[in-house]
Amino acid sequence: MESDGVERRSVGGLLHRLDARVKLLAAVAFVVAVVATPLGAWRLLGGLGLALAVLIAVSGASPIRLFLRWLGFLALVGFLSALTAGGLADRAHMSWGLVVLNLLVKNSLAFLMMLVLVHVTTWPQLLLAMRRLGMPPVLAATLSFMDRYVNVLREELERMRSARRARWFRQGRDLSVGALSTLIGVLLLRALEREERVHAAMSARGWDGTIRTLED
Amino acid sequence: MHIPDVLIDSRVAIATTAIGAAGLAYGLRAVERRHGARTTSLMGMMAAFVFAAQMVNFPVGPGVSGHLLGGVLAAVVLGPWAGAVVIATVLIVQCLLFQDGGLTALGANFLNMGLVGAVGGHAVYAPIRRLIGGRRGVLVGAMIAAWFSVLLAAGAFTIELAILGDRHEFFRILSWMALVHAVIGVGEAVITGLVVRFILLTRPDLIEDEPDSVADEVAHGMRPGWLASVLAGLGIALGVAVFLSPFASEAPDGLEFVGGKLGFLPEEETPPILTAPMPDYQLPISVPMAAIDQIKLATALAGLTGTLAVFGFAWSLSRVFAPRGSSSGKVEFDGV
Numbered sequence: 001m002e003s004d005g006v007e008r009r010s011v012g013g014l015l016h017r018l019d020a021r022v023k024l025l026a027a028v029a030f031v032v033a034v035v036a037t038p039l040g041a042w043r044l045l046g047g048l049g050l051a052l053a054v055l056i057a058v059s060g061a062s063p064i065r066l067f068l069r070w071l072g073f074l075a076l077v078g079f080l081s082a083l084t085a086g087g088l089a090d091r092a093h094m095s096w097g098l099v100v101l102n103l104l105v106k107n108s109l110a111f112l113m114m115l116v117l118v119h120v121t122t123w124p125q126l127l128l129a130m131r132r133l134g135m136p137p138v139l140a141a142t143l144s145f146m147d148r149y150v151n152v153l154r155e156e157l158e159r160m161r162s163a164r165r166a167r168w169f170r171q172g173r174d175l176s177v178g179a180l181s182t183l184i185g186v187l188l189l190r191a192l193e194r195e196e197r198v199h200a201a202m203s204a205r206g207w208d209g210t211i212r213t214l215e216d
Numbered sequence: 217m218h219i220p221d222v223l224i225d226s227r228v229a230i231a232t233t234a235i236g237a238a239g240l241a242y243g244l245r246a247v248e249r250r251h252g253a254r255t256t257s258l259m260g261m262m263a264a265f266v267f268a269a270q271m272v273n274f275p276v277g278p279g280v281s282g283h284l285l286g287g288v289l290a291a292v293v294l295g296p297w298a299g300a301v302v303i304a305t306v307l308i309v310q311c312l313l314f315q316d317g318g319l320t321a322l323g324a325n326f327l328n329m330g331l332v333g334a335v336g337g338h339a340v341y342a343p344i345r346r347l348i349g350g351r352r353g354v355l356v357g358a359m360i361a362a363w364f365s366v367l368l369a370a371g372a373f374t375i376e377l378a379i380l381g382d383r384h385e386f387f388r389i390l391s392w393m394a395l396v397h398a399v400i401g402v403g404e405a406v407i408t409g410l411v412v413r414f415i416l417l418t419r420p421d422l423i424e425d426e427p428d429s430v431a432d433e434v435a436h437g438m439r440p441g442w443l444a445s446v447l448a449g450l451g452i453a454l455g456v457a458v459f460l461s462p463f464a465s466e467a468p469d470g471l472e473f474v475g476g477k478l479g480f481l482p483e484e485e486t487p488p489i490l491t492a493p494m495p496d497y498q499l500p501i502s503v504p505m506a507a508i509d510q511i512k513l514a515t516a517l518a519g520l521t522g523t524l525a526v527f528g529f530a531w532s533l534s535r536v537f538a539p540r541g542s543s544s545g546k547v548e549f550d551g552v
Contacts, residue, residue: 034222
């Protein structure tokens with residue numbers, strides 16, 4: 001029933017087998033610690049970075065892929081750091097460049113930790129862990145329902161788009177705003193109609209709003 | 217735009233996380249009360265839809281593209297709190313699976329896009345819809361709300377981010393953000409409008425509180441007089457636009473005030489808490505304005521033109537709903 005996580009496969013490995021609750025809590029604690037580290041506490045950040053490096057090595061995640069993902073967000077984070085660093089620099093009596101660097105390092109540590117977490121934990125495991133840790137059951141059920149249908153809808157959209165493009169007798173590759181909006185409108189309609197059918201089918205099988213899993 | 221970790225002050229992060237959690241808990245309860253056991257499939261499917269729809273890139277210009285945000289769309293179809301819950305679901309997945317938006321900024325992001333964007337957007341939508349009435353009211357309301365949701369979310373984003381910074385800087389950033397997002401918001405309004413129009417033409421019963429007036433419209437034609445609706449709509453639009461000028465001029469003062477109180481800004485002058493929104497702009501002709509005033513003026517002008525443009529476009533899009541008349545019933549979309 002659960003679709004396999006987006007781009008991961010659960011393989012062996014020490015971290016993969018650890019209870020997802022432990023991993024989730026540890027990752028959250030790490031991120032909070034990084035965020036709470038005061039400006040200029042380079043040694044503390046170094047220590048946290050070292051711990052993260054060890055984790056990455058143990059997790060078996062490809063450092064190149066991690067690096068590329070990190071690079072993808074660098075522009076946004078850099079821009080926002082540069083924007084906010086001015087006021088911080090005055091208060092912390094540090095130079096502007098150092099503050100930007102500090103923010104970038106802290107953000108990278110938090111970002112990479114989350115990346116490692118999803119590398120060693122599948123989405124269904126993470127959801128179950130969150131539910132056991134007190135996430136409202138409706139929210140957890142909604143998240144797994146979404147996970148089930150997100151790719152269905154994406155494929156549907158892709159099919160509609162190529163069908164439309166095949167009948168698009170105009171120059172240029174892109175569909176117009178109007179055509180794309182109609183596609184989204186059709187997708188919304190189909191999604192809501194599919195939901196009606198799915199809900200009817202779920203009700204016929206006794207769905208009452210509570211999820212029951214074999215792990216419970 | 218999703219705020220990453222570390223970039224907002226820890227105090228802001230704690231406060232927004234608390235507000236976000238409380239808002240989500242309330243929203244979930246409101247949705248469950250209404251939909252019962254259907255909550256999961258309805259919210260889950262809608263979240264999957266918003267997620268998929270966000271992947272469609274709209275060509276804006278050479279090398280630039282934008283995408284639908286969908287908060288107001290979800291709120292128009294399913295109601296304000298459902299819209300917020302859908303946005304929360306999307307944000308959680310984006311944060312945990314794609315690291316888009318920081319874990320400690322999840323509350324702030326939900327506050328901006330879910331509570332301010334979807335619930336706030338619905339608050340703009342509902343009165344406009346009631347005033348104009350019918351399917352036209354739904355469409356015009358949805359588009360203006362979509363435009364405002366982007367602006368309001370950008371404002372909240374800037375406040376969270378820049379509460380740390382220097383206040384002159386902050387002021388400039390806020391104005392620029394408002395200017396840029398006035399343009400982005402038009403895109404959101406156009407896409408939302410086209411999608412809502414499509415739904416109104418095909419399955420109007422899917423819109424939340426199905427426009428009771430669809431039946432009315434068929435029976436009696438447009439409910440209020442045509443001129444009255446135009447005036448009402450324009451009045452609201454302009455009223456809401458004026459609301460943008462204090463947003464450009466007063467918000468930093470409010471922030472300064474808060475900053476001074478909390479002691480993270482030097483207290484020089486106590487700025488007035490409540491002043492008329494306009495005095496700053498009085499007769500700028502003879503007085504040489506500082507650059508910052510020009511930005512303020514530009515922001516207010518952008519707000520005004522943006523609202524008028526969105527309103528005009530919404531009105532022309534909604535012509536298909538006119539019951540009788542020369543161009544009535546001429547449906548221009550083609551399904552797939």
